[in-house]
Amino acid sequence: MEIKTVVMEIPEGANIIIGQTHFIKTAEDLYEVMVNGVPGIKFGIAFCEASGPCLVRAEGNDNSLKEVAIRNASNIAAGHTFVILIKEAFPVNVLNSIKACPEVCSIYCATANPVQVIVAETEQGGGILGVIDGYRPKGIETEKDVQDRKHFLRNIGYKL
Amino acid sequence: MEIKTVVMEIPEGANIIIGQTHFIKTAEDLYEVMVNGVPGIKFGIAFCEASGPCLVRAEGNDNSLKEVAIRNASNIAAGHTFVILIKEAFPVNVLNSIKACPEVCSIYCATANPVQVIVAETEQGGGILGVIDGYRPKGIETEKDVQDRKHFLRNIGYKL
Amino acid sequence: MEIKTVVMEIPEGANIIIGQTHFIKTAEDLYEVMVNGVPGIKFGIAFCEASGPCLVRAEGNDNSLKEVAIRNASNIAAGHTFVILIKEAFPVNVLNSIKACPEVCSIYCATANPVQVIVAETEQGGGILGVIDGYRPKGIETEKDVQDRKHFLRNIGYKL
Amino acid sequence: MEIKTVVMEIPEGANIIIGQTHFIKTAEDLYEVMVNGVPGIKFGIAFCEASGPCLVRAEGNDNSLKEVAIRNASNIAAGHTFVILIKEAFPVNVLNSIKACPEVCSIYCATANPVQVIVAETEQGGGILGVIDGYRPKGIETEKDVQDRKHFLRNIGYKL
Amino acid sequence: MEIKTVVMEIPEGANIIIGQTHFIKTAEDLYEVMVNGVPGIKFGIAFCEASGPCLVRAEGNDNSLKEVAIRNASNIAAGHTFVILIKEAFPVNVLNSIKACPEVCSIYCATANPVQVIVAETEQGGGILGVIDGYRPKGIETEKDVQDRKHFLRNIGYKL
Amino acid sequence: MEIKTVVMEIPEGANIIIGQTHFIKTAEDLYEVMVNGVPGIKFGIAFCEASGPCLVRAEGNDNSLKEVAIRNASNIAAGHTFVILIKEAFPVNVLNSIKACPEVCSIYCATANPVQVIVAETEQGGGILGVIDGYRPKGIETEKDVQDRKHFLRNIGYKL
Numbered sequence: 001m002e003i004k005t006v007v008m009e010i011p012e013g014a015n016i017i018i019g020q021t022h023f024i025k026t027a028e029d030l031y032e033v034m035v036n037g038v039p040g041i042k043f044g045i046a047f048c049e050a051s052g053p054c055l056v057r058a059e060g061n062d063n064s065l066k067e068v069a070i071r072n073a074s075n076i077a078a079g080h081t082f083v084i085l086i087k088e089a090f091p092v093n094v095l096n097s098i099k100a101c102p103e104v105c106s107i108y109c110a111t112a113n114p115v116q117v118i119v120a121e122t123e124q125g126g127g128i129l130g131v132i133d134g135y136r137p138k139g140i141e142t143e144k145d146v147q148d149r150k151h152f153l154r155n156i157g158y159k160l
Numbered sequence: 161m162e163i164k165t166v167v168m169e170i171p172e173g174a175n176i177i178i179g180q181t182h183f184i185k186t187a188e189d190l191y192e193v194m195v196n197g198v199p200g201i202k203f204g205i206a207f208c209e210a211s212g213p214c215l216v217r218a219e220g221n222d223n224s225l226k227e228v229a230i231r232n233a234s235n236i237a238a239g240h241t242f243v244i245l246i247k248e249a250f251p252v253n254v255l256n257s258i259k260a261c262p263e264v265c266s267i268y269c270a271t272a273n274p275v276q277v278i279v280a281e282t283e284q285g286g287g288i289l290g291v292i293d294g295y296r297p298k299g300i301e302t303e304k305d306v307q308d309r310k311h312f313l314r315n316i317g318y319k320l
Numbered sequence: 321m322e323i324k325t326v327v328m329e330i331p332e333g334a335n336i337i338i339g340q341t342h343f344i345k346t347a348e349d350l351y352e353v354m355v356n357g358v359p360g361i362k363f364g365i366a367f368c369e370a371s372g373p374c375l376v377r378a379e380g381n382d383n384s385l386k387e388v389a390i391r392n393a394s395n396i397a398a399g400h401t402f403v404i405l406i407k408e409a410f411p412v413n414v415l416n417s418i419k420a421c422p423e424v425c426s427i428y429c430a431t432a433n434p435v436q437v438i439v440a441e442t443e444q445g446g447g448i449l450g451v452i453d454g455y456r457p458k459g460i461e462t463e464k465d466v467q468d469r470k471h472f473l474r475n476i477g478y479k480l
Numbered sequence: 481m482e483i484k485t486v487v488m489e490i491p492e493g494a495n496i497i498i499g500q501t502h503f504i505k506t507a508e509d510l511y512e513v514m515v516n517g518v519p520g521i522k523f524g525i526a527f528c529e530a531s532g533p534c535l536v537r538a539e540g541n542d543n544s545l546k547e548v549a550i551r552n553a554s555n556i557a558a559g560h561t562f563v564i565l566i567k568e569a570f571p572v573n574v575l576n577s578i579k580a581c582p583e584v585c586s587i588y589c590a591t592a593n594p595v596q597v598i599v600a601e602t603e604q605g606g607g608i609l610g611v612i613d614g615y616r617p618k619g620i621e622t623e624k625d626v627q628d629r630k631h632f633l634r635n636i637g638y639k640l
Numbered sequence: 641m642e643i644k645t646v647v648m649e650i651p652e653g654a655n656i657i658i659g660q661t662h663f664i665k666t667a668e669d670l671y672e673v674m675v676n677g678v679p680g681i682k683f684g685i686a687f688c689e690a691s692g693p694c695l696v697r698a699e700g701n702d703n704s705l706k707e708v709a710i711r712n713a714s715n716i717a718a719g720h721t722f723v724i725l726i727k728e729a730f731p732v733n734v735l736n737s738i739k740a741c742p743e744v745c746s747i748y749c750a751t752a753n754p755v756q757v758i759v760a761e762t763e764q765g766g767g768i769l770g771v772i773d774g775y776r777p778k779g780i781e782t783e784k785d786v787q788d789r790k791h792f793l794r795n796i797g798y799k800l
Numbered sequence: 801m802e803i804k805t806v807v808m809e810i811p812e813g814a815n816i817i818i819g820q821t822h823f824i825k826t827a828e829d830l831y832e833v834m835v836n837g838v839p840g841i842k843f844g845i846a847f848c849e850a851s852g853p854c855l856v857r858a859e860g861n862d863n864s865l866k867e868v869a870i871r872n873a874s875n876i877a878a879g880h881t882f883v884i885l886i887k888e889a890f891p892v893n894v895l896n897s898i899k900a901c902p903e904v905c906s907i908y909c910a911t912a913n914p915v916q917v918i919v920a921e922t923e924q925g926g927g928i929l930g931v932i933d934g935y936r937p938k939g940i941e942t943e944k945d946v947q948d949r950k951h952f953l954r955n956i957g958y959k960l
Binding site for chain 2: 511512516517518539541568569570572573576577580637639
């Protein structure tokens, strides 16, 4: 077994969501989750079929994001994993609906940060072990940082 | 720390679901999730108790699947993990209810494919890092493959 | 890439929950999940911001548990991960609400056992690959053990 | 405003589920919920479109149950309500997935008992106020009845 | 058909939750929801079986609350409805888990206020149409009332 | 007891959602559900406090929709009910998150149609019995109508 890191391609202004699922129906079901979630969302989905023809299956309403999702999924190359790229919406808008999709097992990450996916490779195939999502902490917030954090969330309207 | 791969035993026609949980009550609660989910489902569940007697705890309504679940869980040997084998039903029928079980943390995979579980071993114990679920992609679907995929799902009645 | 184990600090009588999330709002949202969940719960939450100032963000209603959560999160040092320490309540009381928090991706573990977190380190940052939650199995339950397990759950009032 | 009772037609061996929803997509989405839920389930769905052509929209995989659903929905005649008839499965198998359907507002009842739907009628249209689901209580269970209830659930395998 | 109001009995310091469900297993399942939810919760549950023996079925861990739940359910006397009385916990702690119980259809109310249940009676049986939960509004909040509301929620620790 | 109909005011292009809840925190929690759901959503929320000062409590990010929500809630005048008006988004985008809000009991309707709310009035207060959501059915869909319905959903991108 070999363990390698695969760098995700994330277009400017996009977020990436990576997860584990278990059925070819995922491509259509996640498409519906996206369009149900946010009017005007732009997205691409790619899913690594893990038996039979073993194709990277893809859906979406934005060709560019679909292409990026396909490239990322192809590079991860792990059976039954999926990659979603979204614009004009944020993971917080759709994550609970993805988690509730009846084929989805779990979500590895949802982020606009640089992402490295840690992949195990055996003779049989590949599997995601984890992700490096952005950067490691540089410090611990002070009382001032706490206040700034609260003001920030209230300024952008997420909290009252 | 050592990292090894553990091959899952999956009987012909069965699906396997592997996850992380946190309480001995899991064995009974997952039993109920299964019988609530699908009339006539056949299943076996095994759970690795992670403290005290540290026994592999098992429930189910099919002795053969229960035996397989126990062997798989014993081979993974990772605290608070569980393995479910099902027949006469599919993961899509029960996965959301497993995710909603109040002790369950997450699902590593749900599949009928060959599965290798990547396990970390320390002096203290073992932990699942990830899974190899089936095979790596061999290509990207063409427009023709997309049509075939859609027809397939509609032929088996999953989509209209 | 380097893979290391990070030992969690878990105070006597406390449980730890470790997960992956994706937004600074997590600190406040998980705070609310905790207080909504159980009257009288004591807890501390720490979250590794993964971009910009990259601070460990923390909330809670118990300073000692908040300090422990901060130390654990700082030691894991993986972007967008969170650590919760709870007392006067159990993971089973709050886990479904944490899973349903709109920023949360997944839960790595929920336990009162000793925990080693397996972390991958690259030049970019760190990421959780898995956890060693307690100890590996020492055997398989006998019919007598099954009866004891059922009596135990009924004696403590969890089942009828 | 007039208040009337509408008697539901429930074929031998079938269960009925009645609810409130809000979008023509409900017919297809509930179809998918049913087929995702239980392999081999037989069902019919009817939905009262509440604007534009105001048609009773129907889906299903059993023509007889679809006809019954249409007759029941037509008799209730309340905007945005739906009626599902199922066989070879039970409400407990599918109810949580129906509740989680993104258009569904609420469920009025799920039962194999005789059902009378209480409908308010105004010049504008009709609306469900409630249901009479089966019969009123005839007594309070004794200690012996409690034991019988517990044995019954354990005999049919729903509890351990 | 007759429509009547039934006054609920709510002990000092208790909250009442009233809902619609569909299976005798509800009594045990709601018991488990309660004990899973909050350590130390005190509660009584009563459920109106709607076919066969048509008994009011009851569970709980507090005899006094169980008696009150039975009296309330007997007075409502509507098939497949349930009544829960809780102390040492609040509806916000358990309501999502009740909604997710696989037999539960819907919740009519959750409150510590005086409650009148509006019940329709036919020759066949009874059904809940709605509830009067507390009192009608006396005015609209001013800017000062908004500030007081926010301070109140922050003073009791529900918001930051 | 008196039963009356209350006509909802729904601005051009808006949708209304009406439900039952149980705590003053609802106003802030539903505010957060809305902003978490859809970037750019415009909404107003009003909630009928049912004890103490019994004020109509309101939040939102659009004053006009907030005013309409307050008028509607004041006219319904039923304890612990809430009214949400939304623009730039649809109920399907936010309904599951509203259902999952820990104080919410149930949803009466979600619609852009004319709505009449059926309210019971006693000396104590008011309660919602049901809603007339749009118009009653005028017919049953033909095979041609089924095809049109499917094309419509695919043309607007909701299904593939």
